């Protein structure tokens with residue numbers, strides 16, 4: 018963005034967006050938060066404590082956010098949580114609109130990482146026929162994964178129009194636009210692989226998403242999940258500056274033991290578990 022005409026164009030777009038943001042904020046950002054929970058959304062325990070208080074450190078939109086930790090199961094969650102309206106407000110111009118160009122630069126340049134994610138599947142299924150990437154955004158993972166798995170048909174699911182753009186650009190074969198739990202009944206047992214890369218932490222109800230995944234994966238198929246690990250050493254060392262806290266977008270941080278137990282209860286067999294610091 019060093020070209021002065023690009024700069025001018027961006028300034029004009031920002032100026033055009035300003036009145037809508039100003040109107041949204043007229044009553045203050047507190048209206049974007051729901052009621053504070055007194056129980057853990059994962060296990061129902063009342064033993065909650067403050068884990069982190071922070072602000073929007075990336076987009077610098079106004080608002081204050083709190084993450085609570087459950088003393089019984091270790092689940093960490095945003096409390097109070099953003100409402101639907103709040104999610105719309107804080108996501109706006111991050112992945113789409115104003116932020117689209119910046120984010121495509123970020124995601125588009127991650128080919129090697131995406132190929133690594135696809136290769137992680139090879140020991141378990143070297144040639145899946147159908148793969149659904151949930152929370153696919155603009156489909157950049159699928160586009161890279163095709164170089165590793167040229168015979169696989171990649172579909173994408175997301176609730177923004179990015180998924181339709183991805184289909185038109187040929188990065189995915191079929192676009193499913195909407196919420197995964199709502200779409201899952203029509204996708205029953207259709208996929209050899211369902212992937213959720215950095216998706217569950219954005220969801221308002223991760224347990225519902227896992228049930229949807231169990232529906233969409235065919236018997237004997239695979240589910241691939243990548244989430245930030247709140248038990249990571251860096252989460253402790255960096256405090257509020259640990260990037261994966263990503264407030265206010267990340268609503269849930271599920272300790273790996275909880276995830277493993279829940280997947281087993283749903284009928285999955287956990288085949289592999291990897292830990293790595295974020296890329």
Ligand SMILES: [Zn+2]
Pocket residue numbers: 057058059060061062087088089090091092
């Ligand atoms: Zn709990």
